[in-house]
Amino acid sequence: MAKTLREAPITTANARAKLSAGVHWRSLDPDVHLGYRKGRRGGVWLVRWRNGFGYRQKPIGTADDAIKEGTLDFNAAVKTARREVVAARLEAKAVADGPAVTVGLAAERYVAERDARHSKRAGRQIRSDAARRLGRYLLGQPARGKQGVVPAAPLADVAIHLLKEADLLAWRAGLPETLKETAKQRLINDLKAALNRAFTANRKRLDPALPSIIKYGLKAEPADDDENIPLARENQILSDPQVSALLRAARNIDASDGWEGDLFRLVVVLAATGARFSQVARMRVGDYQRTAGRLLIPASRKGKGKSGSVPVPVGKDVLDAIVPAVSGRAGDEFLLMRWRHTQVPGSIRWIRADRGPWQTASELTRPWDDIRGQAGMSQVIPYALRHSSIVRCIRQGLPIRLVAALHDTSVQMIEKHYARWITDGLEELVARSVVPLVPQGDENVIQISA
Incomplete structure (x- = not known):
């Protein structure tokens, strides 16, 4: 007893x-x-x-x-x-059920999952953006080329069952001041996802209050330089003649460098739809609907639970430009393809190996430099085609909700980053509604001197 x-x-x-x-x-x-x-x-x-x-x-x-x-x-x-x-x-x-999970281990598992997902999409082994961000600012990384060893952050060794809000806040405070707010927020989002994933997988042996610690320790803060984030800079909003000049240059580079239409068709679709590269690269032959006069753009992978496609009307000129990519091909094949090259063993010569879909936006980097150079627009980035498409729709007076739906984004994002053009577009619409109200020749009208 x-x-x-x-x-x-x-x-x-x-x-x-x-x-x-x-x-x-x-x-x-x-x-x-x-x-x-x-x-x-x-x-x-x-x-x-x-x-x-x-x-x-x-x-x-x-x-x-x-x-x-x-x-x-x-x-x-x-x-x-x-x-x-x-x-x-x-x-x-x-x-009780095994070694304690640390913040570093949770981040490593998350990185492995992201790397596997991206590698599966690309059809080859690649390293995700999350791996680079978390490796540099949390997990540490070995010396690479001219870059020295990056030590792991102290937060990486903290067991998540002992994690405190102060630990997360201290890590955030220690991030370089030179790190842009957008890059910092992506890094924080990566860590938040890694910790929430670890809690979900180990919730039976963790404190139920841990999600609250993660939430408030990694809570998004208003960025002081929000207005300086170059999401829709003035020089990236292109007029229709400027877009035509880029397409003309793309056609010339395509012909001179032996792309056989692959490069030109990619740029045409980007310009006509305003879609992201990652969406356009996943289009299938069946997404080309000439009778309906439209293209079906796969939903982006941003957010959760998204699927299906967004129908985007395009002109006959765009549909005609894509015809060679659909002729004689099955509906489930990738729409936009390109040649891949391999180096001849023991030589500096490269030869064509096979054709496959575009995989990453970096494949467009080198030819885009040639395109914008020939077009005389040295500062223009490919994303300018998306910015310009959104602003074009706004100026045409389309409802903001429709503009957001066509470009697979949110009304809030449109209002936040394209507010100036929304205001200009609404002003033009109001100006069209102005009608003469004062009767002409009325003797009772009193002229007001300036």
Whole structure:
């Protein structure tokens, strides 16, 4: 039979002064006891808690018997004792089914999952953006070329069952000031996704409050330089003649470099639809619908639960330009293809190997430099075709919700980053509604001098 605990008067310094030397206990709950060990020069606080058939015990601080500063009174000792027991039980729960999961391990598993997903899409082994971001600012990475070793951040070694909001805030505060707000937010989102994934996979042995710690520790903050984020810069909004000049240059580069129409068709579709490269690259032959006068653009992978396609009307000239890509091909084949090359062993010569779909936006980098150089627009980026498509629709007076749907984005994003052109477009619409109101030749009209 378990012994009955004999409660000791340890709540005040005067009561403790009358106690004999040794350890005295007081119950906090049936399985947790606060202890006071009295010595010759004061005492210290202890906590013990039931662990299986026995108890675990731990000192938690010095009692305020003689000095008040930096010591613990009874109430502070109770709070500290409860906190230590909760932490110890979480520790035991976390390691019960295997080694404790650290922030670094959670990030590594997330990176492996992202790398596998991107490699599957590309058809070859590639490293995701999340791997580069988390490797540089959390996990650390070995020396590569001229780049030295990047040490892991202290946060990587923290076990997630002991993770505190302060740990996350300290990591954020330690990020380089030179890191752009957009890049910083992507990094934070990567870590948030990694930790939430780890909690979901290990929720039976983790504190249910962990998602709240992750949420508030990695909460998005308003960026001070929001207006400077170059999402829709003035020089990236192209007029129709400028878009035509780029397409003309694309056709010339295509012909001179032996692309056989592959490069030109890609740029045409980007310009006509305003879609992202990742969407256009996934289009199938069946997405070309000449009778309906439209192209079906696969939904982007941004967000959750998205599927299907977005129908985008295009002109006959665009449909005619794509005809060679659909003639005699099955509907489930990729619409936009390109030649791939391999290097002849022992030579600097490259030869054509096979045809396959476009895979990453970086494949457009080199030919795009030639295109914009020939068009005389050295600063224009491929994404300018998307910006220009959105602004073109806005200027035509299309409802913002329709503009957002056609470009597979949100109304909030359109309103945030294209507000100036929305205002201009609405002003033009209002101007068209203005009609003469004052009767001409009315003798009662009084002229107001300037």
